[in-house]
Amino acid sequence: MPFQKVLPEKISTAIVRQIELLILRGILRPGERLPSERDLAERLGVSRPSLRDAVAELQEQGLLTARPGSGIFVADVLGSAFSPALVRLMGSHDAAMSDYLSFRRDMEGLAAERAARLGSDSDLKVIETILSKMEQAHKTGSAREESGLDAQFHMSIIEAGHNVVMLHMMRSMYDLLQQGVFYNRQAVFAQAEAREALLDQHRAIARALIARDGAAARRAVETHLDYVEAALTDRRRAEANEEIARQRLDHETKSP
Structure with a gap:
């Protein structure tokens, strides 16, 4: 037996x-x-x-x-997710930023659908609580605090999906973001107009989750990350244009 x-x-x-x-x-x-x-x-x-x-x-x-x-x-069990050489390589190529955001758009959209369907009332309360903290940081003008809460907000959605593989994979992705490998999140939040738009986008995500509307939650996440990518692209273009303008100014002021 x-x-x-x-x-x-x-x-x-x-x-x-x-x-x-x-x-x-x-x-x-x-x-x-x-x-x-x-x-x-x-x-x-x-x-x-x-x-x-x-x-x-x-x-x-x-x-x-x-x-x-x-x-x-x-222990930092995420440290082996990406080798230091690969991190440096991704951080030195602009195309990696777009690929990173595209990956997040797909994964977080799926996570939002899962959270709307599988998240408990306590999970949704965590998301609401972090959003409230973001609103308070927005009122006080603390871009650094608001940008930090942004990562917590997105991670709380992943956690509410209750998929441990997705949880640890996405945590490793956010760890790279915290290091500024792909872009400086604080630079995005430093712009007053962008901060207002980003807060509204996070509110839209939270509303859809609380309503347990998975399709709407996914659309809200995609809209938000599309906005982030456009804002970063515009910022990089503006920085490149400014560098050209400085060279032109330098040439003009030094010309006889």
């Missing part, structure tokens, strides 16, 4: 499984610091030796990392 004795699970194994799931689901994020050993043991209701065994195993797996004097952190 295909039956085996049921063996009690080690406490440390149960801890490992719980933390693994939190990382897999994107709840514990790369670079996030875990609570102190004492605090975490109390939260989990386990002994500190059992917790130490679990942490050691997760470190061996490469999911956690220790920083002397600072604590235990979730």
Whole structure:
């Protein structure tokens, strides 16, 4: 008969499984610091030796990392998504920006449809909360804060789709954006007219999600990213024209 004795699970194994799931689901994020050993043991209701065994195993797996004097952190498991050489290559070619935005348009459009259909009420509340923070940052004129919340807003839509593969893949894409590989997000938000338009676009996305209208949510995401691409193209064209104008001015002022 295909039956085996049921063996009690080690406490440390149960801890490992719980933390693994939190990382897999994107709840514990790369670079996030875990609570102190004492605090975490109390939260989990386990002994500190059992917790130490679990942490050691997760470190061996490469999911956690220790920083002397600072604590235990979730490892940057996204670091291997793109090699440094490929990152440099993509960052040095303008066409990569268009390809990047095209990829996001397809994936985030799909994610928005999933979020409208599968997202829980709490998922949608997270999206609303981030949008409220964006509106507040907009009122105070904090372009840096608003641009940071922009990435959180889009990531919250991915999370609401509840697909862990898409979650980690897109998180790696946003990590490149945070590094300014494709474009400087703050430069887009620095323009008053663009900031107003971008906020309205995020509101439209949120409205469609709250109404659980997947098709409308996808269209709103596509409209938003089309606008971003057009704004970036115009900005690069303006910068190129300004460089030509400076050369012309320099030539005229130095001519006899």
